[in-house]
Amino acid sequence: MLVDLVDLGRYPIDRPDSAAYQRLIADIRRELDADGCAVLPGFVHQGGLTQLLAEAESVAPRAHRSFNRTNAYFTRDDPRFGIGHPIRRFYDRSNAFVPADNFLPTGPLRRIYEYDGFLPFIRAALNEPEDRFFRYDDPLADVILNVVEEGQGFPWHFDTNNFTVTLAIQNAERGGAFEYAPNLRTPEHENFDKVAAILDGNFGAVRQIELQPGDLQIFRGRYSLHRVAPVSGPRPRYVGIFSFVEAEGMCGGIERTKQLYGRVLPHHLARAGRRADRLLD
Ligand SMILES: O=C(O)CCC(=O)C(=O)O
Ligand SMILES: [Fe+2]
Numbered sequence: 001m002l003v004d005l006v007d008l009g010r011y012p013i014d015r016p017d018s019a020a021y022q023r024l025i026a027d028i029r030r031e032l033d034a035d036g037c038a039v040l041p042g043f044v045h046q047g048g049l050t051q052l053l054a055e056a057e058s059v060a061p062r063a064h065r066s067f068n069r070t071n072a073y074f075t076r077d078d079p080r081f082g083i084g085h086p087i088r089r090f091y092d093r094s095n096a097f098v099p100a101d102n103f104l105p106t107g108p109l110r111r112i113y114e115y116d117g118f119l120p121f122i123r124a125a126l127n128e129p130e131d132r133f134f135r136y137d138d139p140l141a142d143v144i145l146n147v148v149e150e151g152q153g154f155p156w157h158f159d160t161n162n163f164t165v166t167l168a169i170q171n172a173e174r175g176g177a178f179e180y181a182p183n184l185r186t187p188e189h190e191n192f193d194k195v196a197a198i199l200d201g202n203f204g205a206v207r208q209i210e211l212q213p214g215d216l217q218i219f220r221g222r223y224s225l226h227r228v229a230p231v232s233g234p235r236p237r238y239v240g241i242f243s244f245v246e247a248e249g250m251c252g253g254i255e256r257t258k259q260l261y262g263r264v265l266p267h268h269l270a271r272a273g274r275r276a277d278r279l280l281d
Contacts, residue, residue, distance in 0.1 A: 005048035036182020043216035063096035091155035136243035138251035153230035159221030161243035173233025180226035
């Protein structure tokens, strides 16, 4: 049960047959249609936040800190494309991810992700069919903590996983806003021109969200270009990230997994390239 973590009165994810659940799903779908992103304020209540913050602080020292120059696809440079092509534009990325194997099934973050009703709830909210919605099959990345410290951010990118659910645990003193361009690419179309326009600073299609601790955010990270603005101040920004995918058995690619988590497992080598689409990364 999640009653010690989630505000089940406001978000009755434990009662899928109730009218309140159906209303909630309808509200989220409307928000996703309009904005490409939905926010559930206060999804985790104060008591739950205390537990999540304690867990975040205890695992934060195990974050893999990495400094890289990366493009929006986490791929290598490809000189077959012209200068200025999005594949060839590299930005400084410095961040710290606590890999998924640091989160015990009995800890609060994984308890939410693995709660029986959580996947069906997120799937219904995203209006995805049962045979195209799975937990990320990635033992380093299914549930992670993003630790963003002074001066760090996360430059423009697309996720490998199709659907991303983030849970704000602690904000920094300043900065850390989430910026995104909803549905910028589709499984059939990379839309490099629009990606290049945003990289050039044309922010007409870009929206900004500032989450508060306890808020849950749902979006289509594989299709929506997004970034986290740099933070400042001594307090780190903590965000839990839950990933879902459309193809059973999908996990992160070798290149990206090494960059973000500092290692790969035999699992990653065995499943390299298992994707339902042909998009980059
Ligand atoms: O920290 C966040 O809000 C999202 C970070 C992100 O985009 C990612 O980890 O892929
Ligand atoms: Fe992302």
